[in-house]
Amino acid sequence: MAWKQNRTDVRVTKIRGDRMYVTEDLIVREVPVTLFLNGKEFVTLLCSPDSLEELAVGFLCSEGILQQPPDLKSININSEEGLVYIEATVSQTEKTLINRYNTACYGRDRSIFYFINNIKNVSTVKTDFIKITPGQVLTLTDRLEQMSLLFRETGGVHNAALCNNVEVILFYEDIGRHNAVDKIFGKSFLSGITLEDKLLIFSGRISSEILLKAAQMGIPIIISRSAPTALAIDIADKLGITVVGFAHGDKLNIYTHPKRVTAM
Amino acid sequence: MAWKQNRTDVRVTKIRGDRMYVTEDLIVREVPVTLFLNGKEFVTLLCSPDSLEELAVGFLCSEGILQQPPDLKSININSEEGLVYIEATVSQTEKTLINRYNTACYGRDRSIFYFINNIKNVSTVKTDFIKITPGQVLTLTDRLEQMSLLFRETGGVHNAALCNNVEVILFYEDIGRHNAVDKIFGKSFLSGITLEDKLLIFSGRISSEILLKAAQMGIPIIISRSAPTALAIDIADKLGITVVGFAHGDKLNIYTHPKRVTAM
Numbered sequence: 376m377a378w379k380q381n382r383t384d385v386r387v388t389k390i391r392g393d394r395m396y397v398t399e400d401l402i403v404r405e406v407p408v409t410l411f412l413n414g415k416e417f418v419t420l421l422c423s424p425d426s427l428e429e430l431a432v433g434f435l436c437s438e439g440i441l442q443q444p445p446d447l448k449s450i451n452i453n454s455e456e457g458l459v460y461i462e463a464t465v466s467q468t469e470k471t472l473i474n475r476y477n478t479a480c481y482g483r484d485r486s487i488f489y490f491i492n493n494i495k496n497v498s499t500v501k502t503d504f505i506k507i508t509p510g511q512v513l514t515l516t517d518r519l520e521q522m523s524l525l526f527r528e529t530g531g532v533h534n535a536a537l538c539n540n541v542e543v544i545l546f547y548e549d550i551g552r553h554n555a556v557d558k559i560f561g562k563s564f565l566s567g568i569t570l571e572d573k574l575l576i577f578s579g580r581i582s583s584e585i586l587l588k589a590a591q592m593g594i595p596i597i598i599s600r601s602a603p604t605a606l607a608i609d610i611a612d613k614l615g616i617t618v619v620g621f622a623h624g625d626k627l628n629i630y631t632h633p634k635r636v637t638a639m
Numbered sequence: 640m641a642w643k644q645n646r647t648d649v650r651v652t653k654i655r656g657d658r659m660y661v662t663e664d665l666i667v668r669e670v671p672v673t674l675f676l677n678g679k680e681f682v683t684l685l686c687s688p689d690s691l692e693e694l695a696v697g698f699l700c701s702e703g704i705l706q707q708p709p710d711l712k713s714i715n716i717n718s719e720e721g722l723v724y725i726e727a728t729v730s731q732t733e734k735t736l737i738n739r740y741n742t743a744c745y746g747r748d749r750s751i752f753y754f755i756n757n758i759k760n761v762s763t764v765k766t767d768f769i770k771i772t773p774g775q776v777l778t779l780t781d782r783l784e785q786m787s788l789l790f791r792e793t794g795g796v797h798n799a800a801l802c803n804n805v806e807v808i809l810f811y812e813d814i815g816r817h818n819a820v821d822k823i824f825g826k827s828f829l830s831g832i833t834l835e836d837k838l839l840i841f842s843g844r845i846s847s848e849i850l851l852k853a854a855q856m857g858i859p860i861i862i863s864r865s866a867p868t869a870l871a872i873d874i875a876d877k878l879g880i881t882v883v884g885f886a887h888g889d890k891l892n893i894y895t896h897p898k899r900v901t902a903m
Contacts, residue, residue, distance in 0.1 A: 382869075383869050385869060385872055385894060387892045387893065387894055388892070388893040388894075388897040388900075389890075389891075389892050389893075390773045390890065390891050390892075390893070390900075391889065391890050392889045392890075395773075395902070400892065402866065402867065402868065402869050402872065402894075403866060403868050403869065404868065404869045404870070405846060405847055405868035405869060405870035405871065406870065421846070421847060421848070421870075509654045509659075529866055530844075530865060530866040530885070531844050531865070531866035531867070531868060550844070550846065550868055580794075580795050580814070582669060582685070582814065583669055583685060584685070601794060601795070602666065602667060602793055602794040602795035603666065603795070604666065604667050604668065604669035604795060604814055605646075605647050605649060605666050605667065605668045605669060606668070606669035606670065606685075607669065608649055608666065621794065625655065625656045626653075626654065626655050626656075627653075627654050628651045628652070628653050628654075628664065629651065629652040629653075629654070630649060630651055630652075630666075633652040636652075636654075638659070
């Protein structure tokens with residue numbers, strides 16, 4: 376089980392009311408993983424140390440570098456050292472990105488790339504391949520919480536799941552918000568899983584960046600047990616994506632395009 | 640009150656058990672703010688739209704660009720458009736940073752800067768200017784939760800507070816984990832508040848990046864009601880910083896340098 380390598384024991388001084396004692400406790404791991412693209416160092420991600428292939432491929436999909444399966448020529452992973460070597464056909468999109476970053480890139484983080492570049496490239500999600508009932512949404516979010524073993528043991532990770540109406544198809548956990556979703560993007564790319572008829576359930580807040588990532592994936596419904604931001608809602612409204620927030624127990628809020636959530 | 644401008648009303652379809660109805664609800668705002676340094680576009684941050692002066696100055700402090708108060712020549716803010724213009728004396732550190740990013744920067748996010756650069760520059764926090772009792776820690780974390788109005792109304796923000804043993808000195812909320820801490824860094828820089836005798840309370844997980852930011856600020860104690868990562872603990876151990884996690888109710892865990900948390 377991947378999540379076992381994602382945690383480690385540490386020595387901790389616990390205070391419980393008037394008692395103080397030293398013990399061992401499980402804590403979530405965080406490692407730097409450096410990605411080399413066509414022989415050049417490209418990016419270093421801080422992540423949970425599992426599913427590095429999915430993470431690396433998903434990151435390159437998110438950045439618009441990998442667009443079609445034939446773009447990926449080879450991938451070699453050194454898990455011990457946290458190094459991933461990818462050979463790929465670099466699309467025009469990547470060249471645009473590199474130029475943009477070379478002209479004025481100091482201190483920029485990847486959020487900006489989404490704003491200046493992706494919002495133009497992402498097409499509207501118009502599919503009606505999936506509708507879901509409120510009961511199905513709540514059953515799936517409940518299942519995601521049950522599956523979150525690493526969170527229950529360490530309290531330190533985000534998780535994301537790709538689902539159809541009734542079951543969880545992919546499930547990943549990571550200390551990074553983006554990484555958990557990138558792992559789903561990468562696995563779908565590697566395994567040829569269609570996304571326009573699926574929904575994404577995410578443990579964290581739905582920010583503009585997470586919303587744009589779902590849009591890039593072509594996913595029509597994004598669900599969270601947490602809150603969306605107003606900017607994410609604006610973008611989802613424009614791009615035709617259904618945003619569901621605060622899904623928990625027997626309650627949920629639908630912020631955009633409620634037509635996909637039906638009583639049936 | 641700043642937090643009022645940080646939220647907005649949206650139309651939402653609510654499902655509560657078998658009932659479905661349309662209503663208005665408060666949701667947290669998220670805006671892009673672009674920072675110009677000495678006339679050049681430098682970075683765009685996604686943030687809550689308050690305390691932009693503190694945020695901009697704190698971001699430049701975090702990046703090692705502003706080191707001493709005389710480095711800051713002027714700051715002009717256009718809140719309406721989300722534009723901040725800063726004139727500053729650029730230190731050698733910034734030149735190093737810019738060169739580094741110009742040689743190989745595509746896709747990098749700011750986490751990497753911390754890893755390749757900051758860990759060498761941050762000095763060990765050796766101060767014993769502050770000790771705190773477990774009771775004081777729990778009183779302060781409890782107060783932080785009470786102060787978090789925006790979170791209670793929208794469920795969508797992180798908060799951070801700068802405290803001494805007994806009171807909250809600065810308090811900021813932001814949709815971005817880093818931004819809330821950067822606002823504290825910026826306000827302290829602008830107002831000449833000493834940091835080596837204070838503690839930082841943070842609502843989110845203590846990742847390596849947040850830990851390194853506290854180290855750069857010279858803060859000896861960082862406290863969270865959430866979990867730290869193993870990498871953050873490793874770095875805190877080396878840098879002499881006390882990490883307290885899961886502080887809530889009458890419980891807390893001390894992960895590093897417990898000598899600063901005393902029964903008194």
